[in-house]
Amino acid sequence: MKTSTTFVLLLSLSSWACSSIEPNEDAETIFKQTKAANDSSLQGHIEKDAEKIIAVYTDDAIVLPPGGVKPIVGIDSIRKYYQQNLAGSGRSVSIKTENIRFDVSSETDATELGRYVIDYQASDTSAVTPIKGEMLIVWKKVDGQWKIYLDMWH
Known part of the structure; x- marks a missing residue:
């Protein structure tokens, strides 16, 4: 499974690198649309x-979480993953993202590379701990809406 996950990631990255990186006239609009969708999911x-989190994913999305967790494939599995994780102790107090690069490769495909900071509060303390990392998101336009097809963070 690790080999196929690596292949999917490399294939996605290579198609991103080989795609036209020239900004098109709609890139700013597309970025605003994906940011609004992502902001809603982060909320x-x-x-x-x-349900609010997964509303931004395609039905066949793939989530690659950190920590050696196997890839999570499909909206039902992604829903279960988030339901289990949200039921755990602690909570995210705030989440901030910073865009490093946003590329539109076609009318239906875009790639986002960025950083995030999650202010996390464990249930047994009032202290808030910042969790920092990087993210890679492959966006697909489905039925007129930009949705996450591949979501990876570490």
Whole structure:
């Protein structure tokens, strides 16, 4: 499974690198649309609302979480993953993202590379701990809406 996950990731990255990186006239609009969708999903993390989180994913999306977790494939598996994780102790107090690069490779495909900071509060303390990392998101336009097809963070 690790080999196929690596292959999918390399294939996605190679198609990203080989795609036209020239900004097109709609890139700014597409970025605003994906950011709004992502912001809503991130708010779902703060509210511990799995349905709000997964509303931004395609039905066949793949989530690659950190920590050696196997790839999570398909909306039903992604829903279960978030429901289980949100039921755990602690909560995200705030989530901030920073875009490093956003490329539109076609009318239906875009790739986002960025950083995040999650202010996390464990259930047994009032202290808030920042968790920092990087993210890679492959966006697909499905039925007129930009949705996450591949989501990876570490």
